[in-house]
Amino acid sequence: MDESTISQKLSELIATKTKLNADDIRPDLNLEDSGLDSFARIELILVIEETFDIELSDAESANVATINDIVTLIQEKTGA
Amino acid sequence: MTSSTLLEVLNLHASHASENSSIAATLNCWNGSQKTYFPVSYPSLSKRAFAFGAELIAQKESHNRSGDSAASMAGNVVMIACHSPYATLVAFYGAISIGAIPMIFPMPLSLGSHEALSERIKHWGFGFDEPAMLVLEEGLTEKFHDDIPTEIKTVRLSDDPSGDWQELESPAADHQPEPGDIAFFQTTSSSTGDHKAVSISHGNIIANVYGIKSAAQMADDERMATWLPLFHDMGLVGAVLFSFCNNYPLFIMTPTQFVKRPALWLKAMHQHQCTIATAPNFGFDYCSRLVSEKDVAELDLSHVKHLFIGAEPIRVSTVQAFLAKFKRCGIDPIVIRPAYGLAESTIITSITPHKQVAEFICLDADSIGIGEPIKVLDRMRFDNNEAMLGYDPSQSMAICTAGKAIDDMLIEIVDENGDNVNGEGIAGEIAITGTSVAMGYVAERKDGLVDRFPDGRLKTGDMGAIVDGQLYILERIKNLIIRNGENYLVSALEEQLAEILDISHEHIAVFETDIHNPGSDIVVLVERHAPIEDQDIDALLVAMPKEAFPINRMLLSRSREIPRTTSGKKRHFYCRKLYKNNEIKFQQDLEISPQRIMQALNRISDQN
Missing domain, CATH: 2.30.38.10 (Luciferase; Domain 3)
Structure with missing residues (x-):
C-alpha cells in the first residue's frame, strides 16, 4: 500500500471518529491538537491496528503525533 | 508476612528466593506482540530492583562527579516515566531500596501530549533542594529526551523483562526506614498544570494492603488481574503493592492494552484462576459493551471472589449490564464489592462487608x-436484576453503598x-x-x-x-472531575482558561453536569462582560485545553452567576444544581467539540 493510499485511509478512519469530512483532515494535523481525548486516541490506534493488521506498542502509540507520523510507522511495520 | 515497611517486604521476598523459589509468587506482564504473559518472580523482581538501586547511585555519582556516598540518595526524589509496568516497578522498588522517594508520572497518551509530561518533569525535577533524577523507558522519542534539562539526571531502563538483568542479593544502600518515613509520592490528578501529590509513608502502605485483606477476609492463596495505570493509587497500591505485600501472583497489562481489548482482563482471570480484580465503574461498563459474545461463551469466572469497584460513582446501569452479561460465566452478584478510597487515604477507606450483597x-x-x-x-440489591433494569433516574437518584471502614x-x-x-x-x-x-x-x-x-x-x-x-x-464538594477513574483538578483548567480568556480564574467555574454520569457534559461558566466576537472564536477553540477530557460547552454571563460561599469561594456543586434546573443566566453559548476544533484549525491554517 503506497503512502497516499495509507494517508487517505487514515483520514477516513479519523473522519469516522470525529464526524469530520475526510478531505478536511490534513496529513500534518497534530492529533494532540485535534480535540480527541486520550481514550478516543487509543480507540483510533486500535482501528489502525485492525485495519493495517499491525500491533503498536504503548510507546509507539504515544510517539505518533501527526498523520504523516502514522503513515511512516505503518510503512515500517508492513514493509510497504 | 508481618512487615512494617515496604523495604522489609522487598528483603523478605529476596531472601525467600534463596530458601525455596518454588513458592514465590510472580509478577506476570502481558506481552502484546507475543500474546503471552512473561513471569518474573517476586524474589527476582526484588533483586533486580536492588541492582537498579545500585545503578541509580552510580549514575548520581557520575552525574555529580563529587564522590557522593551511597547514603546520599536517601530522601532524593526519583521521577519515573515508563509505559511498561515492569520497568516502572523495577524503578519504583529500586528507588525504595536505597531510601529514595519514587514518583510515577502518567505518560503522554494519558496526559494528552509529550509536552505535558515534559512540563511535569521540569516542575517536579526542580521542585526540591536537589534536582530529582528521572527514569525513562527506552523508546521515547529523541525529541522528548532533548527537551529534558541537563541538570536532571536521566537513567534509561529497558521494558523487556526477558532481557539480561543484573540482580543483587541485598539493597545497595544501608537504609532502614521507619514506618512513619516517606515511601513514595502519589500524584493526585492527571491534568496538566496541577502539581499536587500526596506523601505516602511505609506505614500507610502496610496498614492499607493488610487492612484490605483483613476486611475482605481474603485467603493466603489469592491471585489478581489488573490493567490499572501505576501512576494511579488504585493501580499502584490497590493492585500492585497489595499483591506484592500479600505475596499474591499478579497478571498485569497496560491501560492501553485493556482499552484496545478489554476481554484480555477477563481472560487473565479465566486462564490464570485469578480471584481478585479491581476497576473503576468505567472498566466494568466497558467490558459489558465491548467484550464479544464469543469471548463471553468461553469464559469461566466462577472462581472469582472479589471484584472491587470504586474510584468514581457506581451506576445502576453498569452493575445491571455487567451482571446480565457475565452471570453466565459464573459471576455472582455477591462478588461485586463497591469500595471508597482516595490517594489521601493511601487507597481504600471502606469496602462492602464480606458475604453481603451490595x-x-x-x-x-x-x-x-x-x-x-x-x-x-x-x-435495589445487586441481585435484583428486575429492579435495576426498571430503575428510572428521573424519579430518584440511586447511590451505591461504599461499605464500612477497613481496620484502623x-x-x-x-x-x-x-x-x-x-x-x-x-x-x-x-x-x-x-x-x-x-x-x-x-x-x-x-x-x-x-x-x-x-x-x-x-x-x-x-x-x-x-x-x-x-x-x-x-x-x-471538592473542585474535582473524575473521568475513567482518574481525577482531574479543575482549578488547573480554570487557570488555563483564565489565561486564554484574559480574565481572573475567580470568574470561571468548570463543572461536570452530572457526577453520577461519566458521559455527562463538562461545562465552563464564565463571568465576562465582553462577549467573544465571531472572529475570535476559532482562536479560542484551538487554544482550549484538551488534556484528558473534552470541555463540551462554554456559557458566558455578564452577571455574577457562579455560586460562592460567604467568604467568596466558588461552589462548583451548586453550579451543577443551577445548571440542572436551568437557572444559570447567560448571554452566549458556545458548543465545543473535536469537529469544531478541527475546522477552526483548518481555517487558521488556510489564513496563514
Whole structure:
C-alpha cells in the first residue's frame, strides 16, 4: 500500500471518529491538537491496528503525533 | 508476612528466593506482540530492583562527579516515566531500596501530549533542594529526551523483562526506614498544570494492603488481574503493592492494552484462576459493551471472589449490564464489592462487608444538603436484576453503598465547620482518620517535604451519609472531575482558561453536569462582560485545553452567576444544581467539540 493510499485511509478512519469530512483532515494535523481525548486516541490506534493488521506498542502509540507520523510507522511495520 | 515497611517486604521476598523459589509468587506482564504473559518472580523482581538501586547511585555519582556516598540518595526524589509496568516497578522498588522517594508520572497518551509530561518533569525535577533524577523507558522519542534539562539526571531502563538483568542479593544502600518515613509520592490528578501529590509513608502502605485483606477476609492463596495505570493509587497500591505485600501472583497489562481489548482482563482471570480484580465503574461498563459474545461463551469466572469497584460513582446501569452479561460465566452478584478510597487515604477507606450483597439506595435528590437528612425512597440489591433494569433516574437518584471502614480507619460525617453531624442519614462532608490516612500533601522545598493534615484528620471534599452503618457518597464538594477513574483538578483548567480568556480564574467555574454520569457534559461558566466576537472564536477553540477530557460547552454571563460561599469561594456543586434546573443566566453559548476544533484549525491554517 503506497503512502497516499495509507494517508487517505487514515483520514477516513479519523473522519469516522470525529464526524469530520475526510478531505478536511490534513496529513500534518497534530492529533494532540485535534480535540480527541486520550481514550478516543487509543480507540483510533486500535482501528489502525485492525485495519493495517499491525500491533503498536504503548510507546509507539504515544510517539505518533501527526498523520504523516502514522503513515511512516505503518510503512515500517508492513514493509510497504 | 508481618512487615512494617515496604523495604522489609522487598528483603523478605529476596531472601525467600534463596530458601525455596518454588513458592514465590510472580509478577506476570502481558506481552502484546507475543500474546503471552512473561513471569518474573517476586524474589527476582526484588533483586533486580536492588541492582537498579545500585545503578541509580552510580549514575548520581557520575552525574555529580563529587564522590557522593551511597547514603546520599536517601530522601532524593526519583521521577519515573515508563509505559511498561515492569520497568516502572523495577524503578519504583529500586528507588525504595536505597531510601529514595519514587514518583510515577502518567505518560503522554494519558496526559494528552509529550509536552505535558515534559512540563511535569521540569516542575517536579526542580521542585526540591536537589534536582530529582528521572527514569525513562527506552523508546521515547529523541525529541522528548532533548527537551529534558541537563541538570536532571536521566537513567534509561529497558521494558523487556526477558532481557539480561543484573540482580543483587541485598539493597545497595544501608537504609532502614521507619514506618512513619516517606515511601513514595502519589500524584493526585492527571491534568496538566496541577502539581499536587500526596506523601505516602511505609506505614500507610502496610496498614492499607493488610487492612484490605483483613476486611475482605481474603485467603493466603489469592491471585489478581489488573490493567490499572501505576501512576494511579488504585493501580499502584490497590493492585500492585497489595499483591506484592500479600505475596499474591499478579497478571498485569497496560491501560492501553485493556482499552484496545478489554476481554484480555477477563481472560487473565479465566486462564490464570485469578480471584481478585479491581476497576473503576468505567472498566466494568466497558467490558459489558465491548467484550464479544464469543469471548463471553468461553469464559469461566466462577472462581472469582472479589471484584472491587470504586474510584468514581457506581451506576445502576453498569452493575445491571455487567451482571446480565457475565452471570453466565459464573459471576455472582455477591462478588461485586463497591469500595471508597482516595490517594489521601493511601487507597481504600471502606469496602462492602464480606458475604453481603451490595445495594443502591434511591434518594430524593432534592433532599441532599449538608446537615440535612436524606430521604430514602427505595433500595435495589445487586441481585435484583428486575429492579435495576426498571430503575428510572428521573424519579430518584440511586447511590451505591461504599461499605464500612477497613481496620484502623474511622469515618465521620461533619458539617461545614468540621463538627460531627450526628444521626443516621444526615448528609455532610466525609472526614477520615486512621493508619491509612496519608502523611499530607507534598510540600516542595519545605523541611520534611510534607504539609501534614491537621490532627491527622482528612476532610475528603466528598459529601456522604451513613445509612444502616454503611457509607454512601452523595455529592462532590471538592473542585474535582473524575473521568475513567482518574481525577482531574479543575482549578488547573480554570487557570488555563483564565489565561486564554484574559480574565481572573475567580470568574470561571468548570463543572461536570452530572457526577453520577461519566458521559455527562463538562461545562465552563464564565463571568465576562465582553462577549467573544465571531472572529475570535476559532482562536479560542484551538487554544482550549484538551488534556484528558473534552470541555463540551462554554456559557458566558455578564452577571455574577457562579455560586460562592460567604467568604467568596466558588461552589462548583451548586453550579451543577443551577445548571440542572436551568437557572444559570447567560448571554452566549458556545458548543465545543473535536469537529469544531478541527475546522477552526483548518481555517487558521488556510489564513496563514
